[in-house]
Amino acid sequence: MALEEYKRKRRFEDTPEPPPEVAKKKGNRFVVQKHEATRLHYDFRLEMEGVLKSWAVPKGPSLDPADKRLAMHVEDHPVSYFDFEGTISEGTYGAGTVMVWDVGTWAPLSPVPVNGKYVPGTEADAAAMLAKGDLKFRLNGKRLKGDFALIKMKGRRPGSKGNEWLMIKKHDDHVVEGYDAGDIDESVLSKRSMDEIGGDARSREWTSSRPAGRGKLKAAWLADAVARLDQKKKQTKTAKDAGDTGVSKKKESSRGQKVIAAKISGNGSRKLQESASKNQTSKSSASSAPSAVAVSAPVKRPMPTTIHPMLAESIEKPFDDPDWLFEIKWDGYRAIAFIENGKVRLVSRNQNELTARYPELKDMPKFVKAKTAILDGEVVALDVDGRASFSLMQQRTGFRPGGKRAVEKADVPVLYYAFDVLYLDGYDWRRVPLVERKKKLASILEPGDSLRYSDHYEAQGKALFEIARDKKLEGILAKKRNSCYEERRSREWLKIKIRHQMECVVGGFTEPEGTRAHFGSLVLGLYDEQGRLIHVGQVGSGFDQKLLSEISKVLRKIETKKNPFYGEVEALRKVSWVKPELVAEIEYAEWTEGANSGSGPKLRAPVFLGLRDDKDPKECTFDQVTADSSIG
Numbered sequence: 230m231a232l233e234e235y236k237r238k239r240r241f242e243d244t245p246e247p248p249p250e251v252a253k254k255k256g257n258r259f260v261v262q263k264h265e266a267t268r269l270h271y272d273f274r275l276e277m278e279g280v281l282k283s284w285a286v287p288k289g290p291s292l293d294p295a296d297k298r299l300a301m302h303v304e305d306h307p308v309s310y311f312d313f314e315g316t317i318s319e320g321t322y323g324a325g326t327v328m329v330w331d332v333g334t335w336a337p338l339s340p341v342p343v344n345g346k347y348v349p350g351t352e353a354d355a356a357a358m359l360a361k362g363d364l365k366f367r368l369n370g371k372r373l374k375g376d377f378a379l380i381k382m383k384g385r386r387p388g389s390k391g392n393e394w395l396m397i398k399k400h401d402d403h404v405v406e407g408y409d410a411g412d413i414d415e416s417v418l419s420k421r422s423m424d425e426i427g428g429d430a431r432s433r434e435w436t437s438s439r440p441a442g443r444g445k446l447k448a449a450w451l452a453d454a455v456a457r458l459d460q461k462k463k464q465t466k467t468a469k470d471a472g473d474t475g476v477s478k479k480k481e482s483s484r485g486q487k488v489i490a491a492k493i494s495g496n497g498s499r500k501l502q503e504s505a506s507k508n509q510t511s512k513s514s515a516s517s518a519p520s521a522v523a524v525s526a527p528v529k530r531p532m533p534t535t536i537h538p539m540l541a542e543s544i545e546k547p548f549d550d551p552d553w554l555f556e557i558k559w560d561g562y563r564a565i566a567f568i569e570n571g572k573v574r575l576v577s578r579n580q581n582e583l584t585a586r587y588p589e590l591k592d593m594p595k596f597v598k599a600k601t602a603i604l605d606g607e608v609v610a611l612d613v614d615g616r617a618s619f620s621l622m623q624q625r626t627g628f629r630p631g632g633k634r635a636v637e638k639a640d641v642p643v644l645y646y647a648f649d650v651l652y653l654d655g656y657d658w659r660r661v662p663l664v665e666r667k668k669k670l671a672s673i674l675e676p677g678d679s680l681r682y683s684d685h686y687e688a689q690g691k692a693l694f695e696i697a698r699d700k701k702l703e704g705i706l707a708k709k710r711n712s713c714y715e716e717r718r719s720r721e722w723l724k725i726k727i728r729h730q731m732e733c734v735v736g737g738f739t740e741p742e743g744t745r746a747h748f749g750s751l752v753l754g755l756y757d758e759q760g761r762l763i764h765v766g767q768v769g770s771g772f773d774q775k776l777l778s779e780i781s782k783v784l785r786k787i788e789t790k791k792n793p794f795y796g797e798v799e800a801l802r803k804v805s806w807v808k809p810e811l812v813a814e815i816e817y818a819e820w821t822e823g824a825n826s827g828s829g830p831k832l833r834a835p836v837f838l839g840l841r842d843d844k845d846p847k848e849c850t851f852d853q854v855t856a857d858s859s860i861g
Contacts, residue, residue: 234304250307259335259368260311261290263414265423266325267615271410273300273396275335275366277355280305285613286396287642289330289410290373294398296408299641300379301613302392314418316427326427329418330410333370340365347376347399362394371417375403523713527656532601536565536651538578539605539714541706541722543853547694553707554664554685555693558724559646560617560703561609562626562843566645568594568602575608577843583608586626587643589679596677603652604670605714606683610643616702617646619814623839647674648683651714659714666714690725698727730838731853734846735811736762736793738784739769739802746774747781751813751837752804754794756850761795763851765830768815771837780840783811799831812846814838 256276264272264285271289274281284300291298314329337355338347340363347365350358358364362381368374376399398404414422564583567574573593575583584591587608597604610621625641650670651659658666667685674682685708686693694705704726712721737752750769754762772780787808798804817835 250309256308257334257336258311259331259333259370260329261331261370261373262313263289263328263330263410263423264323264325265327265427266317266323268611268613270613271330272303274306274310276308276311277359279308281308281310282359284379284394284396287613290377290396290398291410292373292375292398292403292405292408294400294404295406296398298396300394300396302381302394303613312418314416314426326423328416328421328423328426330413330416331370331372332417333368333373335369336367338365338367338376365399372413375399375401522660523662523711524660527653527658527661529655530657532567532569532652532655533603533657534567535580536576536603536605537580537716538563538565539716539722540578540718541708541724542718542720544707544723544725547690547705547725548707549689549691550707551688552710553690554667554687554710555690556648556683556685556706556708557693557697557702558704558706558726559607559609559683560619561607561622561643561646564606564608564645565651566593566602566604566606566647568597568599568604570600579843579845581843589642590645591679592677593645593680596675596680598673598675599654601652601654602650602673604645604647605649605651606645606647608643608645610641616700619703619839644679644681646681646683648685649714662711662713663708664710694725694727701727703727703730729817731815731817732812732841732844732849733765733768733815733832734762734809734849735784735807735813736764736809737798737804737806738781739767739800739804742802745777747777748784749802751780752794752798752800753813753815753832753835754809754849755853756847757795758851762793762809763796764794764798766832766835767800768813768832768835768837770835771816776837787811809846812841812844812849814841 258276260274260281262272262274264270268287271286272283273286273290274283276282283303283306285303286298286300288296288298311332312329314327316326317324337350337352337358339350339354340358342348347367349367350365355364355366362383364379365376366378367376378397378399380395380397382393382395416422416426419426562583563578564575567576571594573584573591575587575590577583590608607617608622609617610625612618612621621641622643625643647670648667649663650666650673651657653669653673658669661669671682671684674680676682687710690705690707697703697705704724707723707725709721712719715721733753733755735751736754739749739752741747741749750767752767753765755765757763784805784807787810789806789808792798792806793809814837815832815835816838817832820830820833
């Protein structure tokens with residue numbers, strides 16, 4: 230990775246980090262920097278080829294060979310970064326405190342051992358091993374000593390960036406069983422702790438004793454964009470005050486660029502409201518049930534034992550409206566958290582128990598200032614940039630096709646983002662307006678390892694949508710400020726996804742072709758209003774050999790001679806039918822008409838993302854996509 234990537238991610242007028250300059254002389258130093266950004270991690274850097282080759286190690290390097298530490302290969306850093314220690318300002322990339330945790334020298338080892346032992350290698354060996362993805366080296370640091378290996382993980386899953394490595398300690402005289410880098414919180418340069426380097430105001434957010442409030446728990450990667458959004462919000466007049474004077478001025482923002490929120494006034498504001506109204510109207514026929522009436526105060530009653538989550542309608546385009554709140558859509562598993570007697574019980578949207586699946590969330594009650602509470606939120610796995618990753622979530626749970634589970638990947642931690650409170654210390658809050666529920670939720674949460682507060686942003690959905698697009702997130706949610714919590718799908722809550730994504734029913738599979746094994750593609754369908762499964766296309770992209778093999782075994786078990794689809798199924802190769810029991814998450818470009826007249830819309834360029842065990846096939850309906858303007 231060149232320093233262009235390092236440069237692209239930073240604004241050097243706003244950060245104390247050194248500029249991107251390649252060193253003229255090659256060195257053989259290494260540094261480990263403890264970095265308290267979105268998530269605490271350790272940056273391991275080797276001086277090589279005039280730069281610092283860098284890996285982010287979430288749990289830190291270990292001197293115990295039993296620990297196979299996940300290490301995410303990140304952009305090269307300049308050699309001048311070697312002794313950087315301090316605080317990266319909020320609103321900039323990597324915001325947080327940085328400590329120089331260890332320094333020393335390193336030497337490559339020969340990839341070919343002599344008499345069973347590793348011997349010194351050359352710079353050429355190091356370059357070749359790095360390119361191959363199996364780098365062996367010896368460290369002589371103040372804390373890390375002995376032989377190590379960095380090994381690139383071969384298997385790639387959907388959503389993977391291909392930058393996952395493992396950092397492993399070799400067996401030698403420097404082994405320390407049970408070693409934990411987290412036990413040492415002192416800089417090898419300044420002898421200061423993380424709190425002393427960053428100051429109390431920048432101590433770890435998730436172990437702070439201060440109550441969570443608006444802005445206290447925003448992910449670092451959102452800080453800069455949200456600051457701009459908040460500034461624009463202060464400058465924006467509501468439609469009621471603006472009247473019909475003035476014009477809307479808007480600067481276009483594309484993927485990968487900075488977001489500039491629209492200035493709203495007069496006729497422009499009215500047009501935005503009309504656009505929002507049009508979006509909402511498109512879904513109103515699907516949710517004709519009347520909305521609950523809000524009350525001013527919570528009602529005293531016994532704690533419910535069952536909650537069916539409130540679900541959002543899908544719309545295609547974001548909008549601005551002062552009557553709505555906008556949130557980041559976290560791509561994980563929806564879960565209701567029942568907190569009572571110092572314990573938490575997690576239940577999925579399908580009423581399945583999730584508590585045992587996520588043991589690290591058992592300490593959630595410690596961060597909730599209440600004896601009894603019911604929270605609504607999302608269990609998510611975050612990547613090194615603090616973004617929710619559904620692919621990582623599947624790896625974390627050990628999910629396998631057909632509901633089978635493997636051993637969980639311990640190096641993929643999860644946390645719970647709470648976005649609503651439904652019950653609190655004897656009082657039911659479900660009919661209290663959402664904006665008041667959010668205020669109450671923020672006041673009772675304290676940031677912790679397992680729990681975060683999912684903040685909201687007012688009025689400007691378009692700006693937040695562009696932030697989410699720029700950060701490659703799943704999308705945003707729009708929720709009416711005064712909406713009650715209704716245990717059904719409601720037009721009071723709307724979801725706007727960045728990429729076209731949906732769940733489809735698997736009704737069959739086609740024969741493989743050429744060198745492909747097991748099957749060619751999955752035959753997909755959605756249920757219509759009459760409960761009939763309608764063919765919407767095939768997906769043959771997004772699989773590796775391992776997935777093809779695993780899914781094939783499940784398909785064979787549910788194979789049937791009966792066609793589960795209603796109407797014509799368009800396929801170029803022979804189709805084998807299966808019982809409609811599997812749900813596949815699909816990403817697609819758009820909808821197109823079928824090849825034959827009257828055959829219905831089809832998915833264009835679909836990509837398989839994974840099988841979902843938390844969704845009922847009957848939930849896979851055309852209601853998911855009726856807001857898509859490309860469907861006639």
